[in-house]
Amino acid sequence: MTVASGVTDPHFDVGRAWRLDPQVALRDEEFGALAYHYGTRRLVFLKSRDLVEIVRGLEEAPSARAAIGQVVDDESVPAYEAALARLAGSEIIRAA
């Protein structure tokens, strides 16, 4: 298995709308979820349930910031912005 290295996307813009890449599937696990990209064959671990909820919420959200705000308190926002930037870096999510 190839585990994505978690490189941050330098162009990640939290003010934009983001979507799960259509080639990505999520599998729920107790710790969060596995995300698998059928194109790159990379496996990524979403290490909290809140992050999974945020990622699932991207579909309907006008921006990544809004998707985060729907799930966690203000103080946790920076950590989740960073987590989404890493997911963008591994092509799990893409700009809408």
Next chain:
Amino acid sequence: MPPEPLALRDRFKLGLQAPICMTWELTYACNLSCIHCLSSSGRRDPRELSTAEAKAVIDEMAALQIFYVNIGGGEPLIRSDFFELVEYAVDHGVGVKFSTNGTRLDAARARRLAGSDYIDVQISLDGADAATNDAIRGVGSFDTAITAMENLVAAGFGPFKISVVMTRQNIPQLDQFEEIAARYGAQLRLTRLRPAGRGADTWDELHPTTAQQRDLYHWLLDRPGVLTGDSFFHLSALGDPLEGLNLCGAGRVVCLIDPVGDVYACPFVIHEDFLAGNVRDEGGFTKVWRESDLFVSLREPSSAGACASCGSYDACQGGCMAAKFFTGLPLDGPDPECVLGHGEAALEKVAISLRPGPSVDHSVRTPVSFAARS
């Protein structure tokens, strides 16, 4: 982010809803008889899963969201329904990575494989020249593997993988393997020799020396692009960890379905002691994965045993369960190839006659030995 209750590796030790790394040996039939074959393949087993049963297994994998399956054998291309099953899997969201000796990978099959975006191919090659390879895999097998690679290139398959089991004889050829991979636009994949199947009989003469293990470790550290299937986590005791999960995933994130539907803890322990159940049982694979006594016990916290006082235990996790089992070592002690030498010391106390013999063997019934081949 809120603190994680458990590090991911510790979380994985408790098991997952479904395996991440699922191996499925489609048939025990093989036209080669490699002297290190993990599954002692050769003869087809008459109880082999039918096409319908195999499709039912794929349905379960799809429902469990097993994103891809590693198909092997035996030689999977020997099954006449190989393409039917592979295409069925891909159509149901289960990607396929399959290993082949290449003998049946002709131009037409290469084109058919190239037609799917979700099939990965690994060609097995255990020497960078015919002499080294054929001593392990049989006369002519180097040439047929190279022909298969040429067929994939001609079909425009894209980057396939060359899969090499590391032995005392081929570790000096690491750079040559890299050249072969570059020549065919392939990705190199190196895996660890296990004393399983026929490999149990040849391990003593084939497994790398301590010095070679060190060479391999540094070679891999310098080349993060070389795949290893998380094979060499026991080498992480030498310093920085190699890429990967660095744990024994048996029954936790890894398992094997054999050609007759038996479910084992990992591809390297086809032995009754590690048999969890059968996909034909009521509840199918899902119940075996989630509820079998064996898998539940493998997910319980394990003791470091004789390794508890070693400062490197956290790095190597005591190594490979299968390697210990088939060399007669206790499972809560050092790996036989422990890079700090604890395995050698432990092996000296175990008579070879006390090593567990195979409980499953589909070898063609002719004697095979390294000496006879070389």
